[in-house]
Amino acid sequence: MSRWVSFGCAILLLSLFLHASFSALEYQWNWESALRYKKKFADGWIATLWISALSLFFAFLIGSLVTLCNRVRFLPVRYLSMIYVELTRGTPLLVQIFFFFYVVADAAGIQNRYVVGIAIMAIFSGAYISEILRAGIEGVGESQLLSAKAIGFTEYQTFRYVILPQALRSSLPALAGQTANLIKDSSLLSVIAISEFTLNAQEVNAITYSSFESFFPLAFGYLILTLPIMRLSRSIENRLRFET
Amino acid sequence: MKLELESVVKTYGTQRALDSLDLTIEDTMCIALIGPSGGGKSTTLRLLAGLESPTSGTIRIDGNEIAHEYWQLREYRQRVGVVFQAFNLFPHFDAITNIALPLEKVHGYSRGKSLEKAGMLLDQFQLTNHRFKKPAELSGGQSQRVAIARAIAPDPDIVFLDEPTSALDPEMTAEVLEAIETLIESKKKLLIATHQMGFAKHAADTVAIIAEGKLVEVGNSSQVIDYPRTARAQKFLKAYLKF
Amino acid sequence: MQPFGESVNGVMRLFSFLPYLSKISICGLGIALMFLLGCSKGRDTQILVVGMELSYPPFEMTDENNQPTGISVEMAQALANRLGKTLRIENIPFAGLIPALKTGKIDLIISSMSRTEERAQSISFSNSYVHTGLCILVSKNGDSHSIKDIDQPGAKVAVKQGTTGHIYANANLKNAEILLFDKESAASLEVAQGKVDAFIYDQISIYLNWKKHSDTTRALLNPFNSESWSIGIRKGNDGLTTQVNQFLADYQASGGFDQLGDKYLSEQKREFKKLGFPFFF
Numbered sequence: 037m038s039r040w041v042s043f044g045c046a047i048l049l050l051s052l053f054l055h056a057s058f059s060a061l062e063y064q065w066n067w068e069s070a071l072r073y074k075k076k077f078a079d080g081w082i083a084t085l086w087i088s089a090l091s092l093f094f095a096f097l098i099g100s101l102v103t104l105c106n107r108v109r110f111l112p113v114r115y116l117s118m119i120y121v122e123l124t125r126g127t128p129l130l131v132q133i134f135f136f137f138y139v140v141a142d143a144a145g146i147q148n149r150y151v152v153g154i155a156i157m158a159i160f161s162g163a164y165i166s167e168i169l170r171a172g173i174e175g176v177g178e179s180q181l182l183s184a185k186a187i188g189f190t191e192y193q194t195f196r197y198v199i200l201p202q203a204l205r206s207s208l209p210a211l212a213g214q215t216a217n218l219i220k221d222s223s224l225l226s227v228i229a230i231s232e233f234t235l236n237a238q239e240v241n242a243i244t245y246s247s248f249e250s251f252f253p254l255a256f257g258y259l260i261l262t263l264p265i266m267r268l269s270r271s272i273e274n275r276l277r278f279e280t
Numbered sequence: 281m282k283l284e285l286e287s288v289v290k291t292y293g294t295q296r297a298l299d300s301l302d303l304t305i306e307d308t309m310c311i312a313l314i315g316p317s318g319g320g321k322s323t324t325l326r327l328l329a330g331l332e333s334p335t336s337g338t339i340r341i342d343g344n345e346i347a348h349e350y351w352q353l354r355e356y357r358q359r360v361g362v363v364f365q366a367f368n369l370f371p372h373f374d375a376i377t378n379i380a381l382p383l384e385k386v387h388g389y390s391r392g393k394s395l396e397k398a399g400m401l402l403d404q405f406q407l408t409n410h411r412f413k414k415p416a417e418l419s420g421g422q423s424q425r426v427a428i429a430r431a432i433a434p435d436p437d438i439v440f441l442d443e444p445t446s447a448l449d450p451e452m453t454a455e456v457l458e459a460i461e462t463l464i465e466s467k468k469k470l471l472i473a474t475h476q477m478g479f480a481k482h483a484a485d486t487v488a489i490i491a492e493g494k495l496v497e498v499g500n501s502s503q504v505i506d507y508p509r510t511a512r513a514q515k516f517l518k519a520y521l522k523f
Numbered sequence: 524m525q526p527f528g529e530s531v532n533g534v535m536r537l538f539s540f541l542p543y544l545s546k547i548s549i550c551g552l553g554i555a556l557m558f559l560l561g562c563s564k565g566r567d568t569q570i571l572v573v574g575m576e577l578s579y580p581p582f583e584m585t586d587e588n589n590q591p592t593g594i595s596v597e598m599a600q601a602l603a604n605r606l607g608k609t610l611r612i613e614n615i616p617f618a619g620l621i622p623a624l625k626t627g628k629i630d631l632i633i634s635s636m637s638r639t640e641e642r643a644q645s646i647s648f649s650n651s652y653v654h655t656g657l658c659i660l661v662s663k664n665g666d667s668h669s670i671k672d673i674d675q676p677g678a679k680v681a682v683k684q685g686t687t688g689h690i691y692a693n694a695n696l697k698n699a700e701i702l703l704f705d706k707e708s709a710a711s712l713e714v715a716q717g718k719v720d721a722f723i724y725d726q727i728s729i730y731l732n733w734k735k736h737s738d739t740t741r742a743l744l745n746p747f748n749s750e751s752w753s754i755g756i757r758k759g760n761d762g763l764t765t766q767v768n769q770f771l772a773d774y775q776a777s778g779g780f781d782q783l784g785d786k787y788l789s790e791q792k793r794e795f796k797k798l799g800f801p802f803f804f
Contacts, residue, residue, distance in 0.1 A: 134709075138709075138712060138716065142716050142718075147718060149718075179364070179366055179368045180368070180370065182331065182364070182368060183364070183368035183369070183370065185331060185357065186329065186331060186357060186361075186362040186364075186368075187357075187358075187362075187382040187386060187430070188354060188355075188357045188358035188382065188386045189382070189385070189386060190354070193385055193386070197370075197381060197385065198370060201372045202371070202372055205372065226703075226705070227704070227705065227706070227709065228709070229681070229702035229703050229704050229709075229713075231702075231703075235703055238618065238684060238703075238705075239684065239689075239703055241618065241622075242618040242684045242685035242689065243641075243685075243689075243690070243693070245621045245622055245625065245642075245645045246622075247619070247622040276372075
């Protein structure tokens, strides 16, 4: 069977499943009321786009910095970054959002919730990114380090020309996944009334009592953001592919 | 080349790879280290190449003791070349960059000169058409020749080869041995750890047999291989002599 | 997710080995099964499922053993007894109550929900049992005294999602920025910390939240509109509506509401008397 036919079959089965599930409900579909609020959806989507992009940028900075700190000889710095990573990865994002916004930011006098929201997402994702990078770095074979030693590279040169390129390549799928996670996790910022995509969809739902008519565009909107990232990552991986 | 190893001990954790090895070789161009696997010849080679430091004992090459201190050891490594059994090329760079990069970054060549020299070496080893291929696209023999080119590119004092053909089939082994022969002909100082007895006998001047972390026998290559004096050496070479 | 993906893979692999006809018949069976499962909705009609959000003391809350308790819970129990059914309470976020009622997951909404025109388009309401109105929680500094003072450009007003405060703010506040919260505690914390200027919610909740943040907030307890709480019933379920209204009338007559007021709201009763507000049952 050609690929398109198989793909079509898969979509057909999925649609049948969805249709069967929904026809079991006595639900009156109310698309007009949701459509009335399309500006709300659009505004929220753009807000999520900006928040995700900025958080992602800073998350990579933080993640890279922390990965480097993990290898530093000065132990207090190393322990500090380890504690940061363990705490951040081990506690719920919701708790971190409340803590950072209502305690830390309040004490520091930072009022702008968007700034704090971006900072929270960056700090949260940074921990995961640093672990991904760390695994990538440690995954570079011993023989590579031996080679670098034999040709007289310094530690810095070894890191820059041998470890880093290979680590980045092998981390790429996990990094793409983490990016998609960040975009979706940003929906939790709604609890501090940041007017992003999820909150806006929830508001439309609250006003019009049409849950599915609000949540399907929500899911679709997130897909538009995450799918290209996965595709981009795939194509980069293919271009840089080599067997080790 | 003059080698002096005095009471060299190398331990890895509880394992004693070299057990007070004493070896002196005077004035020779090409040395072959042979011996059973795990007997210590690779370890000896690594110590001589400056890749590791002995747990105790001294090593002198051409009268100069190999330092233990990080920066001096690194300088020493820049003056020698090493070829490994598993090629150890950088998989994310193509062949010509694998050779040119150390020249540029470690030995201070300009980008142009390093690429030029790398190209010349690739021509020399009949790899001109493969210069832009990544190691994954090269055969074992081709990869090893690139590795040899990388090792000799900075004109090292000595070239160390750690079982360079052990991972190759007979055809590729022949390719690589030919390449090594050209090195010897161009008067490069060589130290090779190998299982290829024929090659050791014909190409090397001196042969040393190392087993169980100790020196078993050392001397002129044809003499040691054809007429081993010690019982241990005879036992080791029995298989070769038989077939 | 991993084991799920692998088992799906395994099933698919197994599937591909079967001859073509079997595949078609299995597919067909699968789809038929899904429709059948979907269509069957036999539910136990001896259970009365009531939806409420259990984060609204003293009307809807949970006790130390995580059991639902409060004024609305006792009302619901009395109603269930009257109808001869067993009570089951579903804890659903406020904004999700009406969708849950519409899709049949619950039979009634007893969650201190105000009757509004818009809501009445989606569901039916019983007669009202509480009369109250929207009030405001403001920060101690600042001199707002009415809803008009709040509606200034640059002001930030907090509301809880899906409540009449939210609806009122959307419809009437022209200048202030509206911030949506799903937890009333977060909204009142923001007023206390000065992150927002006001929180619009019902009278009793504003009073309770003010007590929690008494040094940092003020409560404007004069309602600026009037609302009445009713029980929510699915549209078309007229029989149930009549029964509920009958129950409410009887409950009022037999002093049920007075008892609840004394049990749960005695302090508020006294305070409101002092402040001169009518108590609302």
